[in-house]
Amino acid sequence: LKTYFDCYPCFLRQALHAAKLSGANEGQTEAILRQTLELMQSLPAAATPPEIGHQVHQIVRTQVGAHDPYHQVKEKSTRQSLALYPKLKELVRKSGDPLRLAIRLSIAGNILDFGVSNQPVDLWQTVEKVIKQPFSIDDVGALKDKLQNVEQVLYLADNAGETVFDRVLIEELPVPVLYAVKEAPILNDATREDALAAGLDACATIITTGAQAMGVIMPLVSADFRRQFDQAALVIAKGQANYETLSEAGEKIFCLLQAKCEVIAADLDVPVGSIVVRRSTSR
Amino acid sequence: LKTYFDCYPCFLRQALHAAKLSGANEGQTEAILRQTLELMQSLPAAATPPEIGHQVHQIVRTQVGAHDPYHQVKEKSTRQSLALYPKLKELVRKSGDPLRLAIRLSIAGNILDFGVSNQPVDLWQTVEKVIKQPFSIDDVGALKDKLQNVEQVLYLADNAGETVFDRVLIEELPVPVLYAVKEAPILNDATREDALAAGLDACATIITTGAQAMGVIMPLVSADFRRQFDQAALVIAKGQANYETLSEAGEKIFCLLQAKCEVIAADLDVPVGSIVVRRSTSR
Numbered sequence: 001l002k003t004y005f006d007c008y009p010c011f012l013r014q015a016l017h018a019a020k021l022s023g024a025n026e027g028q029t030e031a032i033l034r035q036t037l038e039l040m041q042s043l044p045a046a047a048t049p050p051e052i053g054h055q056v057h058q059i060v061r062t063q064v065g066a067h068d069p070y071h072q073v074k075e076k077s078t079r080q081s082l083a084l085y086p087k088l089k090e091l092v093r094k095s096g097d098p099l100r101l102a103i104r105l106s107i108a109g110n111i112l113d114f115g116v117s118n119q120p121v122d123l124w125q126t127v128e129k130v131i132k133q134p135f136s137i138d139d140v141g142a143l144k145d146k147l148q149n150v151e152q153v154l155y156l157a158d159n160a161g162e163t164v165f166d167r168v169l170i171e172e173l174p175v176p177v178l179y180a181v182k183e184a185p186i187l188n189d190a191t192r193e194d195a196l197a198a199g200l201d202a203c204a205t206i207i208t209t210g211a212q213a214m215g216v217i218m219p220l221v222s223a224d225f226r227r228q229f230d231q232a233a234l235v236i237a238k239g240q241a242n243y244e245t246l247s248e249a250g251e252k253i254f255c256l257l258q259a260k261c262e263v264i265a266a267d268l269d270v271p272v273g274s275i276v277v278r279r280s281t282s283r
Numbered sequence: 284l285k286t287y288f289d290c291y292p293c294f295l296r297q298a299l300h301a302a303k304l305s306g307a308n309e310g311q312t313e314a315i316l317r318q319t320l321e322l323m324q325s326l327p328a329a330a331t332p333p334e335i336g337h338q339v340h341q342i343v344r345t346q347v348g349a350h351d352p353y354h355q356v357k358e359k360s361t362r363q364s365l366a367l368y369p370k371l372k373e374l375v376r377k378s379g380d381p382l383r384l385a386i387r388l389s390i391a392g393n394i395l396d397f398g399v400s401n402q403p404v405d406l407w408q409t410v411e412k413v414i415k416q417p418f419s420i421d422d423v424g425a426l427k428d429k430l431q432n433v434e435q436v437l438y439l440a441d442n443a444g445e446t447v448f449d450r451v452l453i454e455e456l457p458v459p460v461l462y463a464v465k466e467a468p469i470l471n472d473a474t475r476e477d478a479l480a481a482g483l484d485a486c487a488t489i490i491t492t493g494a495q496a497m498g499v500i501m502p503l504v505s506a507d508f509r510r511q512f513d514q515a516a517l518v519i520a521k522g523q524a525n526y527e528t529l530s531e532a533g534e535k536i537f538c539l540l541q542a543k544c545e546v547i548a549a550d551l552d553v554p555v556g557s558i559v560v561r562r563s564t565s566r
Contacts, residue, residue, distance in 0.1 A: 008320075016288055041317060
């Protein structure tokens with residue numbers, strides 16, 4: 001997905017939010033703002049939003065020197081999500097189609113996204129909404145078929161806290177899972193530490209993309225990750241940034257997400273707030 | 284109120300929204316975006332948000348040549364508000380304190396603000412919320428006292444549609460009213476045409492600020508308006524832009540508004556969504 005003009009205000013908002021969480025003083029915030037404005041004046045037309053977001057967060061890190069501004073936010077998200085884990089498991093246990101329900105739940109967890117909004121959310125309210133909501137794009141059947149014919153899944157994580165919802169889905173998958181998190185902190189994306197805190201090591205092998213960047217930006221990922229990605233027969237990709245970077249990267253990829261902003265919703269041709277399981281196309 | 288860093292994403296969003304409503308093509312939108320980014324890199328520290336907004340909308344007008352991008356939006360807001368007029372009047376009639384209720388209603392109408400959000404609102408739902416909501420800043424008593432001791436009120440309009448709610452308040456005021464709208468279209472602010480469509484000529488003398496700008500930016504208003512403003516013994520100022528430009532312009536001014544964005548809410552030291560009747564201070 002290319003960067004649309006409507007993404008620009010969002011980059012600025014993200015820069016300011018990360019600056020605030022990093023404890024930037026007024027001078028640092030002004031420098032961050034100024035450099036972000038400069039960056040936006042020279043964007044390559046083909047850049048995806050995560051590629052720009054990556055640079056925005058780099059500006060904040062360089063200015064403030066904060067290693068992980070979203071650390072507390074991520075810990076809190078994980079804690080809140082873990083508190084729901086028993087209830088999520090019970091929903092799955094009671095369901096007539098546990099795998100389909102677990103897919104829904106993993107998408108419900110995608111609401112924990114500070115890239116799209118700074119607002120706190122009522123997690124359980126989101127769960128109750130999403131388990132009843134029709135899929136606006138429903139490639140669940142194709143995903144289920146594919147799951148019967150692979151020996152392993154590469155599962156691309158998105159945000160901390162959402163990890164707990166991923167765990168619920170992974171525990172329903174019939175094959176082993178490689179769970180790929182980010183190499184180092186970026187926004188509220190899950191790192192190895194966040195995945196461990198959510199208990200992912202009990203149900204999956206945790207690997208990293210090798211990059212401190214949102215989504216999967218090929219020039220930034222490690223050779224190891226690139227090999228895993230190329231060899232994978234099935235990739236489950238969570239959230240907007242993975243969709244933005246992988247929506248045309250091949251039919252072995254299934255993007256599970258909520259369409260939380262107007263740009264993504266328009267690109268998917270669904271209303272804002274939709275839930276989506278979409279098989280990627282080939283470019 | 285000075286322009287805070289948090290206003291910057293909002294300026295960009297406003298530029299893009301106005302560009303879209305103006306029918307800007309991709310090239311024009313890019314030029315608008317680029318010029319807005321340049322503008323933001325050279326903002327004087329003391330500028331108020333309406334002063335910057337004024338320049339943003341000037342950029343859009345110059346690029347696209349559209350005279351009034353918000354024309355349709357304004358007509359629709361006025362139509363929707365007029366449909367509620369009989370119900371609003373009945374609420375006032377049934378009230379034990381009609382003036383206080385009419386003040387609340389005029390603040391409820393302030394939700395019709397496309398400067399803060401592009402989202403459509405449920406007007407009646409807002410009315411029902413606001414008539415029960417406690418004031419977060421309550422200078423209603425001082426305003427009522429003042430109304431007993433003046434011969435005329437200068438009433439500064441904000442948005443089209445909100446005009447209908449202003450009419451309900453003006454019809455409860457004990458003295459004649461000068462109703463000041465904008466000289467020419469800016470955002471969805473009311474012009475003379477919008478005031479006439481809302482029936483304001485039946486209860487007030489319509490004048491204009493002489494400026495195609497939000498709020499009251501002194502270097503931009505006409506000498507006529509400046510005289511009326513200086514001579515006024517009591518000014519009722521509606522909405523955020525009037526608050527942003529007049530919050531420290533003297534105790535004869537009472538700002539009636541909803542605190543719709545975080546910057547304004549923080550400046551007022553109230554939660555977002557608060558309703559406020561606040562007497563301005565002297566600088």
